[in-house]
Amino acid sequence: MTTDPRDPDAASPQSAPAAVRFDGVGMRYGRGPEVLSDLSFELPSGSFHFLTGPSGAGKTSLLKLIYLAQRPSRGLISMFGRDSALIPRESLPDLRRRIGVVFQDFRLLQHLTVFDNVALPLRVAGQARASYADDVIDLLKWVGLGDRIDALPPTLSGGEQQRAAIARAVISKPELLIADEPTGNVDPEMANRLLRLLVELNRLGTTVLIASHDIGLVRSLGAPVLELADGKLIDDGRRAA
Numbered sequence: 001m002t003t004d005p006r007d008p009d010a011a012s013p014q015s016a017p018a019a020v021r022f023d024g025v026g027m028r029y030g031r032g033p034e035v036l037s038d039l040s041f042e043l044p045s046g047s048f049h050f051l052t053g054p055s056g057a058g059k060t061s062l063l064k065l066i067y068l069a070q071r072p073s074r075g076l077i078s079m080f081g082r083d084s085a086l087i088p089r090e091s092l093p094d095l096r097r098r099i100g101v102v103f104q105d106f107r108l109l110q111h112l113t114v115f116d117n118v119a120l121p122l123r124v125a126g127q128a129r130a131s132y133a134d135d136v137i138d139l140l141k142w143v144g145l146g147d148r149i150d151a152l153p154p155t156l157s158g159g160e161q162q163r164a165a166i167a168r169a170v171i172s173k174p175e176l177l178i179a180d181e182p183t184g185n186v187d188p189e190m191a192n193r194l195l196r197l198l199v200e201l202n203r204l205g206t207t208v209l210i211a212s213h214d215i216g217l218v219r220s221l222g223a224p225v226l227e228l229a230d231g232k233l234i235d236d237g238r239r240a241a
């Protein structure tokens with residue numbers, strides 16, 4: 001599906017349910033105070049959004065709700081048209097395979113090479129190495145890791161780990177990609193290159209949500225912005241950017 005990241009409604013055919021829908025969602029850690037409250041928004045299938053807000057506003061917490069690492073304390077979350085509270089635990093791995101995640105702290109497997117980290121989603125999906133090896137190498141070259149293919153994560157710089165984490169999240173062309181500060185550790189030129197990769201993925205049909213502090217990056221595309229302040233949405237992305 002071809003989409004224009006500047007138009008939140010461009011890729012919302014009547015038939016496709018929103019990739020993500022929040023209705024009056026709140027979240028707390030344990031018995032602590034609500035760190036997110038009254039969140040209502042929608043990521044139409046095939047849309048491209050940024051998520052912004054100051055440090056501590058709740059960006060990472062919101063992403064954790066989307067990949068179902070945390071449950072809401074109230075409200076309703078629908079993923080691909082299904083109420084997430086009704087998804088049985090045994091179906092979670094299947095659902096998570098539809099979501100590519102770039103974690104703020106990368107979470108590469110330390111004992112696997114860069115190649116094997118990036119290939120992991122394809123291996124888990126049962127694909128044969130011969131069918132994906134060239135794609136993995138091409139992608140690693142695109143993110144500037146062509147000479148680090150056999151390196152182990154502890155020997156990489158922060159920016160190199162970040163690029164490997166992005167490659168791992170996009171290699172399987174997931175239906176939904178969520179990325180937490182995906183350009184926080186790279187220079188502006190590489191940040192642009194990585195952003196182009198995510199825009200290209202969106203053009204191929206992936207719904208994309210990128211959490212970022214980087215106002216320049218956020219403004220560069222003119223894509224709609226979800227803006228958090230103190231756990232509340234002060235912009236739900238539907239206002240003209």
Ligand SMILES: Nc1ncnc2c1ncn2[C@@H]1O[C@H](COP(=O)(O)OP(=O)(O)OP(=O)(O)O)[C@@H](O)[C@H]1O
Nearest residue numbers: 029032035053054055056057058059060061062104
């Ligand atoms: N595991 C946790 N347990 C308890 N409180 C937490 C936990 N993780 C985050 N918080 C709190 O939740 C609030 C939102 O944090 P979150 O990490 O979602 O913010 P953020 O917008 O991602 O910040 P940053 O830009 O610094 O990454 C903060 O008050 C934080 O202290």
Ligand SMILES: [Mg+2]
Nearest residue numbers: 059060104180
């Ligand atoms: Mg965060």
